[in-house]
Structure formats: structure tokens, C-alpha cells
Amino acid sequence: MSVRSRLEGVLGAVERWDLLDAPGYQVEHGVALTYLLAGRYARPLQDLLHGVWLGHPLHPALVTVPVGAWTAALVLDGLDATGRGGPGTGPAARAVVGVGVAGAVASAATGFTDWQHAHDGARRVGLVHAGLNSAALALYGWSFADRGRGRAVRARVTAATGLALTLASSWLGGALSYRHGLGTDHADRSPEPRRFTPVLGQADLVEGEPVGVDVAGVPVVLVARDGEVHAVGGTCPHQGAPLGEGWLHRGELVCPWHGSRFDLATGEPAQGPSTAPLPCFETRVSGGQVEVRRRAHWRSPTATTTAEEASR
């Protein structure tokens, strides 16, 4: 049996382990309550932790801090234990363990914030990932305290065990990203339609009410608003929700599943959990038909169409 197929078996078992659902919902209710109590600050705080400002999830970037710091601690502990480190090695190891603990706490905040919206198998894998990481964090906290009390040997053992747990847990974290696509862009980035294509009679659009259409296999949402017809991608970048079933709030398109909000003119996420923008389409009305064409990603929303392009 190959390494991969063994790991595959572990992943499958965690994904199907439905006993995790009850505690999973309890943990999620805890996260939800925390954010409800944060009141009006809940949204900006969650957007900060999701990485809406960054363009992709903050969590994978932040976890490099504890992993790096704790790896350095392992090296320093090795030097210190074998007497090759010199006098400053012990205090240096304690300092990097501390940096790792602080980084892990921040990583946990971003992780729980992303995880609260995970579905089904990803939710279960995420819960085990969080559990292992919390155990590692507890071990490192203990190790940090032991280093202050001069319990050097026990501190090294707990730290090394913590690193092993962290690495095992990282594998599950990778499965969440690369298998479940949690945090990846789920929008349809097809360059189609390249030419203006009729999609709907203008009379079928009601002011302020999004309509989902399919243009050559590409999902698109049309919204008539203030005398203009806006067209953006019809699949939420966050987890692929059908945005044609969404609605407008303060002029922004709201995702029906997790409440991401998008600017209709630029496709930018005005509110998370989505960290990626929606694809945008140019629109025109010709003979009572609304026509759309994919806006080239490099063209700003206000750029005018050249005569050559318009003639296509």
C-alpha cells in the first residue's frame, strides 16, 4: 500500500465520520455567538481574518509563523541538548516557542473564521484539523511555561510532540485547500462570451432584481439598476453558490448562502467571506435584447469600448 493510499483512507474516514457533526455544530455556535457579541465590529473583524483585504485567505499565510518558529525551536533544542549551542541557546529557544504560540493563536482565529462556513466533509476534516492544532498549541504553551521553570528536558519533549501533531494536522489543512477547495476561487473564469451575445429580453428585467442566466455554459447574473444593466459572474467565488438566487442590499449583490456582498460595477467583494472578486461582463441593449460580453480582466470597469471591439 502506498503512502498516498493510506493517507487517502484516513482522509475518507474523517470525511464520513458523522459523529463529528454534533460537536462541530456546537463549536460553530460558539464562533457565531462570539461574533454576535462583537456587534457592529463583527463584520470588519471577520473580513480582516478571512483576508478579504488580501485577495485570498489569510490563514495559510499566517500559519507559516508558528510552523517556522517551532521548527527553529526544534533546531535550537537539538543544539542545546547536545551541548553545542552556547549559552544563549536556551533563552533563544524559549523566545521562538513564544513567538510560535502567539502566531498559533492568531492562526486559530483566522482558521475558525474560515471554517465556520465549511460544509459536510470539509467541516469534519476542519474540526479534526482544529482539534490537533489546539492540542499542539496546548503542548507548546506547557513547554513555554516549563522553560521558565527550568524543566528543560520535559519542555523539549512536549515541543517535539507538538511539532509532530502540527505536521500531521497540516496534512489535513492541505486536504481542505487542495481537495475540498476551501478558500480557493470557485468563480467561473471562462473568457467566454468573447462577442456580444443576446441573453434576455430587456422587458424581462425588473429594476433591482437579479436574474441568473446561462451564456454559452457560463453562469451570469443580470441586474437592472438606475437605468443601467450590470452583469457579473453567477457563481460565488467563495463556495460556488448560485448568485442568480441572490438579492440586492444597498446596491450590492448578496450571496444567498454565506452572505458575501459584491459591487455590481467592479465585482469586488464588499464583504466576505468571499476574498475573490466576481468576473464582470460588458452589457448593451440591441433590438430589445440584453447582450453581454466578458470584460477582459485587464480592462478597468470604466474603460470605454473601442470602435474595433464594438464592431465585433
Added chain:
Amino acid sequence: MKADQVLTAHHDVLRGLLRELAETTDDQVADRRRLRDRLLRELEVHTQIEDELFYPAVRDVSPLLSVAHAEHRQIDEQLATVMRTPVDDPEFVTEVRMLSSTLHHHTFEEEQRMFPQAHALGEERLEELGRQLQGRQEELGRSGAMRLIVRLKRMTLKLV
């Protein structure tokens, strides 16, 4: 009544309350407060009977549980925003409309997609589940503990 009929009837109550609330004017402060507090109570009961009885019962026949759960979260968050907005604020109705859109989408998802899937459980099971839902709904409506939870929630949401 079958489970889907019990829940649809309660959806009608929720949709009715939201419609009434959205039609109030900025000077109908007392009406707004009364409708809003009733809505908070009914939503609390609704979420609880679905989470406790209906969703666990349909988990093997519907793939939509996670989506329904996410929609409950979104309703809860928007309800918190409505509770934070003063009833005489011009923005109050805007936030109520947002809550209404969120709830309408959720009830559409259940009535059009999840309830037809639930019929795979068989008519008998749906009748039995309907009786359980109705019983629990009445029980929670009378429950002093539920009233206390709703009052605490209302106070907390207004504070933050």
C-alpha cells in the same frame, strides 16, 4: 399535518410578520417594536424545531443540510443587525427588507427543494414528524425558559 406542511405554515407566519414590519412607517415605533419582538421569538422557535427534529430526520435524503444551516446563520446575523437598528431609524426598513430577502430565499430553498426530497421518508414518517414538530413548537411557545432566552437575546443584541 405532515412535517413539510407544518413548516410551510410557520414560514407563512414568518413571511407575514416581515411583510407587516416592512410596511410600517418611521413613526409607528410601538408597532415596529411589537412585530420585531414577535419575529425574534418565532424565528428562535423555528430554528430550534428545524435543528432539533427536522434536519436530523432528513439528513439521509437531502444533500441541502449545510446550505440550510448556512442560511440560518445568515438570517441570525441579519436579525442581529435589525435588533441593533433603532426602530425610528430611516435605515430600519432597509435592514428589515434585507432580512426578508434572506428569509424568503431560505424558505424557497426548503419548500421547493428540500421538502420534495423529504418525501422519500414516506408519508407515514412525515405525518409522525409533523406531529413532533407541532408538539415541540407549541411547547416552546409556552416555555418560560424559551421566553427568558429570547429576552436575554433581545437585551444582548441591543447592547452590542
